[in-house]
Amino acid sequence: MMRGALSLASRLLGRRGGRLEEAPLTGRGFQAILVLALLAASLPIILSYTLLVELSFSSTLIMSPFQKTQFTLENWRLFLEGKLAPTAARIYSPAYIRSMIVNTLIVAAGVTVVVIAASAPAAYALSRLRFRFRAATLRFLILLHAFPGVALIIGVYAVYVYLYKRLFVGGLLPKEYLLLYSFAYVIVARASLEVPMSTWILKGFFDRVPWEVEWAALVDGASRLRTFWQVMLPLIKPGLAAVAIFAFMAGWEELIYVVVFLPREAPTLASFIHYQLSGGSLEASYLPVVAAAATVYLIPTILFFVFTQKLLLEAAHGGLKA
Amino acid sequence: MVEVELRGVWKVFGRVAAVRDVNLRFPDGKFSSILGPSGSGKSTLLYLIAGIYRPTRGEVLFDGRDVSRVPPNERNVGLVFQNYALYPHMTVFDNIAFPLRLRKTPRGEVERRVREVAEMLGIGDLLDRYPAQLSGGQQQRVALARALVKRPSVLLLDEPLSNLDALVRLRIRGELKRLQQELGITAIYVTHDQSEALAMSDQIAVIHRGEIQQVGTPEDVYEKPRNIFVASFIGMPPANLVPAEVRRAPGPCVLLPGGGEYCPRGGLASKLAALGLERVVVAFRPEDAILAEHPLEDYVSMEGEVYVVEPLGRENIVTLSLPGGHSVKVITQPVVSPPAGSRMYINLEPSKIRLFDPETELNIEYLEAPPTPQVEAPPPRRRGESVEEGEE
Numbered sequence: 001m002m003r004g005a006l007s008l009a010s011r012l013l014g015r016r017g018g019r020l021e022e023a024p025l026t027g028r029g030f031q032a033i034l035v036l037a038l039l040a041a042s043l044p045i046i047l048s049y050t051l052l053v054e055l056s057f058s059s060t061l062i063m064s065p066f067q068k069t070q071f072t073l074e075n076w077r078l079f080l081e082g083k084l085a086p087t088a089a090r091i092y093s094p095a096y097i098r099s100m101i102v103n104t105l106i107v108a109a110g111v112t113v114v115v116i117a118a119s120a121p122a123a124y125a126l127s128r129l130r131f132r133f134r135a136a137t138l139r140f141l142i143l144l145h146a147f148p149g150v151a152l153i154i155g156v157y158a159v160y161v162y163l164y165k166r167l168f169v170g171g172l173l174p175k176e177y178l179l180l181y182s183f184a185y186v187i188v189a190r191a192s193l194e195v196p197m198s199t200w201i202l203k204g205f206f207d208r209v210p211w212e213v214e215w216a217a218l219v220d221g222a223s224r225l226r227t228f229w230q231v232m233l234p235l236i237k238p239g240l241a242a243v244a245i246f247a248f249m250a251g252w253e254e255l256i257y258v259v260v261f262l263p264r265e266a267p268t269l270a271s272f273i274h275y276q277l278s279g280g281s282l283e284a285s286y287l288p289v290v291a292a293a294a295t296v297y298l299i300p301t302i303l304f305f306v307f308t309q310k311l312l313l314e315a316a317h318g319g320l321k322a
Numbered sequence: 323m324v325e326v327e328l329r330g331v332w333k334v335f336g337r338v339a340a341v342r343d344v345n346l347r348f349p350d351g352k353f354s355s356i357l358g359p360s361g362s363g364k365s366t367l368l369y370l371i372a373g374i375y376r377p378t379r380g381e382v383l384f385d386g387r388d389v390s391r392v393p394p395n396e397r398n399v400g401l402v403f404q405n406y407a408l409y410p411h412m413t414v415f416d417n418i419a420f421p422l423r424l425r426k427t428p429r430g431e432v433e434r435r436v437r438e439v440a441e442m443l444g445i446g447d448l449l450d451r452y453p454a455q456l457s458g459g460q461q462q463r464v465a466l467a468r469a470l471v472k473r474p475s476v477l478l479l480d481e482p483l484s485n486l487d488a489l490v491r492l493r494i495r496g497e498l499k500r501l502q503q504e505l506g507i508t509a510i511y512v513t514h515d516q517s518e519a520l521a522m523s524d525q526i527a528v529i530h531r532g533e534i535q536q537v538g539t540p541e542d543v544y545e546k547p548r549n550i551f552v553a554s555f556i557g558m559p560p561a562n563l564v565p566a567e568v569r570r571a572p573g574p575c576v577l578l579p580g581g582g583e584y585c586p587r588g589g590l591a592s593k594l595a596a597l598g599l600e601r602v603v604v605a606f607r608p609e610d611a612i613l614a615e616h617p618l619e620d621y622v623s624m625e626g627e628v629y630v631v632e633p634l635g636r637e638n639i640v641t642l643s644l645p646g647g648h649s650v651k652v653i654t655q656p657v658v659s660p661p662a663g664s665r666m667y668i669n670l671e672p673s674k675i676r677l678f679d680p681e682t683e684l685n686i687e688y689l690e691a692p693p694t695p696q697v698e699a700p701p702p703r704r705r706g707e708s709v710e711e712g713e714e
Contacts (some may be wrong), residue, residue, distance in 0.1 A: 212407035215374050220421040220468065221395040234411040 049298070056291035079292040084276065084285050101296065104252060104268040108300075110187035111251030112244050115194045119243065120236075122195070123202030124228060128214070138203075144196040150256060156189050160261060179266060186261045190254050191247065198243040205239030206232065245304055252300050269297040323508050324385040324475040325350040326371055331380035333366050333532075340366040342532040344380070348476075348510050348525070353502050355511045355519040357543075358529035359555065364512045367529065368478050371510060373397045384475065395424075400469030404481040406461045408453040414440075414464050415449040421472040439467045442501075459490040466498075476508040483518060495521060516556045520544065528552050546676075550683040553605045553676065559639065561605045562650040564624075565680065568599055576602055576677065579644040580624030580668070584675055593686055594677065602686070603678040609653040610674040613640060613660070614667050621669035626650065628660045642666060 055062050059070040078084070082092030125131075126138060167173045167181060209232060217227040233240070255270040262268070267275065273293055276285045326348040333341040340363045348354040358364040369375045370382060373394035382390045389397055408417050415436055422432045440446045443463045453461055462482060469477060482498075483491045499522045502509045513519050519526050520540045528535040528543060528551070536548040547553035553561040566584075567577045574594040575585040584604070586594060594602075617623035626642030629649060638656055643649045652668055660666055677686045 210405060210407060212403040212405055213409065215369075215372075215394070216401065216403060216407040216468075217409075217420075218374065218394045219372055219397075219399060219401045221424040221472070222420075223395065226424070231409055235409075237411075 052291050052298075053295050055288050056295045058288055061287055075286075075288040075292045078286075078289045079296075084289055100267050100269060100272050103262075103266050104270070104297075106183060107186055107190070107254060107258065107268055108248045108251035110183070111191045111194065111254075112247040114187055114191035115198050115247035116240060116244055118191070118195050119198035119202055120233065120240065121228075122199045124206055124232060126199065127203045127206035138200075141196040141200055145200070147193075149190075149193045152193075153256065153260060156257070157260065160185055160189075179263065182262050182266070186254070186257050187251070189261070190251055190257050194247050194250050198247065201243055202236060202239050205236035209235050241308075245308060249300060249304065252297075269293060273297060323350050323506060326476055326508060326510065327383040327386075328367075328370070329381045329383065331367075331370060331382065332378045333363075333370060333375055334378045340532050341370065341377075344529075344532075344534050346527055346534060346537065348508060350385075350508055351506045352524040353499065353509045353511065353522055354525040354527065355513060355523040356527050356529055357513055357516060357519040357556075359514055362514075362529045363532040364514075364529050365480055366532075368401075368480050368510065368512045371476070372399050372401050372478055398472065398475050399478055400472065400474035400476070401478045402462075402465045402469050402480065402482045404484055406453075406465040406485075408461060408464055408468070410453050412452075413449065414445065414451050414453070414456070417453065417464055418449075418467045418471050421468065425472070435471055436467075439471045443467050443470075458486050459494065462486060462494065470505070474507070476510065477502070479509065479511045481513055482511075484513070484515070498522065517558060520556070528555065530555070546685065546687065547605070548685050548688050550603060550605070550678050553678070553685075557607055559608050559651045559653075561607050561676075562611075563678075564604045564644065564648050564650060565646075566602055566604045568594065568602055570595070576604060578604060578622065578624050579646045579648060580626055582622045582624040582670070584622045584670075584672060586672070586675075586677070590677070590687060593689055597679065597686065597689065599679060599681075599686075601680050603680050603683075605676040605678060606670050606674055608639065608651045610670065611650075611652045612669040613652050613654050613658055614669055617667050618669040620672075622672055622675065623670070624668045625665060626668055628662050628664050628666055630662060631659050633659065640666075642668065 051062060054069075056075050057071055057073070059072045059074065060067075062069055080094060080097060082094050082097050084092065126134065163185070164181070168175060168178060173181070213231060213235065214227055217231045218224070222230065253270060254268070255274055258268050258271045259274065262271070273290060276290045276293070328344050328346045331341055331344045332339060342363075344367065346367075356364045356367055366375060370377055373382075373389070373392060373396075377390055380390075381388050384397070409420065412420065418436045418440060419432050422435060427435075436449070437446065440449060443466060445460060445463045445467060448456060448460060448464070453464065456464065462485075465482070479498075483494060486494065495518060511519070511522060520543075523540055525537065526540055526543045527537045530551050536543055536552045538546075543552060544556055547556065547561070550563065554563060564579060566579065569575045569577055573585055574591055575583055576594075577583055585591070612618065612621070624644060626644045629641045629643050632639040632641070633656060636656065638654045638659055640652045640654055640658070640660065641649055642652065650668065678684065679686055679689070
């Protein structure tokens with residue numbers, strides 16, 4: 001888009017070729033305008049996130065961007081101690097807060113593992129093997145990805161209940177395993193929403209690995225499985241990393257499936273914040289403390305942008321040259 | 323070391339036959355080439371030997387044992403790819419050690435053998451690097467080391483030199499031939515470059531459109547091309563092809579454009595007479611013709627008009643046009659540089675002239691004498707039959 005505009009501009013000015021280097025002035029001018037426009041468009045989002053983080057370090061409740069406030073760590077102390085209001089009307093134990101963060105991590109890590117384990121072999125098969133309905137499967141994956149998770153929840157719930165009856169009412173498993181079942185169910189259900197797109201992305205990475213590299217491994221004496229494990233997977237590392245990050249974020253941020261399938265006693269950060277902001281608890285919660293919780297909730301996103309810029313660029317370039 | 327043999331091998335991709343009924347033998351311990359233009363099926367043939375492809379029909383034999391259904395990891399072949407196909411995420415050492423580790427070779431022996439083969443190929447000091455940090459020539463050696471370290475019974479080379487620049491290519495070409503002789507390994511070398519094939523091989527198999535055109539020593543293939551394709555593919559520049567008429571009486575004589583007359587003697591004359599051809603294709607090599615201002619005695623001479631002279635330093639290539647619009651190339655001494663438009667005589671020693679049947683495109687020398695003039699002909703050329711070498 002941007003490059004198109006640039007080359008159009010340089011062509012209008014009578015410069016052939018339309019390459020950036022050939023029209024430095026116009027190029028830079030356009031870039032400046034574009035950057036400004038993007039900044040302006042994203043200002044509301046930047047502003048609200050800034051406010052959120054600021055609020056978590058503020059001594060008073062901030063109502064507008066121009067309000068003066070004092071820096072304090074009090075909100076963070078209260079949050080980690082489980083005191084959701086300075087008046088201590090709602091008290092959770094510090095252990096509860098910790099377990100909440102751990103729950104969130106379990107769901108996020110679980111989703112990551114399931115997504116990678118399912119989509120890497122699927123992507124390999126779709127990229128390398130010829131079988132019937134291969135093209136149809138590829139198209140179907142895109143369709144699956146387009147499906148909103150919310151629309152599926154009734155069906156997903158029905159399966160949950162069916163399995164629950166089979167496992168626990170039927171007496172296959174003792175009741176102590178119910179929490180484990182719920183976690184496993186949330187993880188698999190949420191992961192399955194990520195699998196189509198992840199498979200599609202990883203297929204693109206497998207496609208770029210030259211056949212010869214795989215053949216070389218086979219000729220060198222490796223079995224198909226070992227070739228996949230020792231040669232193909234390492235070669236699509238950037239893709240695996242990207243997919244893993246997306247899966248982790250999806251699990252970390254997940255709200256609906258968590259609210260529906262995890263018991264109230266096992267909240268994640270998302271369901272906790274949601275609970276604090278909804279229904280009867282809004283008046284009782286002190287917002288700066290909730291902001292601290294929300295900032296913790298944001299941490300993976302922030303880390304993601306700090307550490308993965310280079311990786312994602314590499315991913316965009318394929319990351320492989322044999 | 324083994325002898326590799328292909329028996330009636332076909333490989334069909336979808337509706338395209340990449341390899342048709344190939345019967346070939348690669349002698350034990352010899353350097354054999356498969357030579358053909360791109361899309362001729364030569365790489366497919368190599369992958370059939372390696373086991374990456376399974377023949378649609380026919381058999382691949384190693385020392386008489388049918389290995390057609392044996393997967394590549396059990397064939398003990400070494401394969402060097404055109405793009406080297408090194409493992410980018412492994413160091414040079416790990417790349418070379420990979421085949422050994424797969425065989426559960428003890429650590430010490432892995433170390434010893436990797437160093438040994440690396441020293442032999444002059445990459446002993448590169449073992450800690452990654453492939454991306456190496457030059458093309460070095461990557462090529464690593465690929466060769468990886469293929470050789472497992473002591474394969476046959477070494478397969480798929481255009482291993484074509485990604486290198488010209489000087490490196492010349493050097494490695496010599497080294498490769500020397501290495502093969504020292505190791506006494508059966509080597510099969512796929513190339514589209516006829517000079518590589520001629521320079522390195524004990525045996526050349528020329529392939530075109532999935533079919534073997536000729537098998538022989540470099541001299542055979544060069545001096546006695548079996549058909550028009552081989553004549554026009556081999557040589558730099560390739561052989562000149564000129565259509566000519568045949569006069570039947572008294573003896574059969576070929577009337578060349580530009581006034582020459584060639585009356586073959588002996589067996590060739592009787593074959594020509596018996597075949598009853600009215601037209602033939604005359605082929606001669608650019609370096610076998612002598613350019614002069616008049617016809618030379620005992621030579622067959624054609625008069626042509628100089629079109630252009632290309633000086634190459636060591637020699638000149640003179641292009642002349644003959645009556646009838648055919649152009650031929652002649653290699654001359656660098657001092658011979660006639661002006662464009664001048665008329666010159668192309669003088670040919672009769673023994674250097676080859677005659678082909680325009681119908682079957684076969685060298686008349688190779689044709690059986692009558693009473694059975696019917697000879698197995700290559701199938702008519704059809705369009706759209708060239709084959710992409712690649713994924714199955």
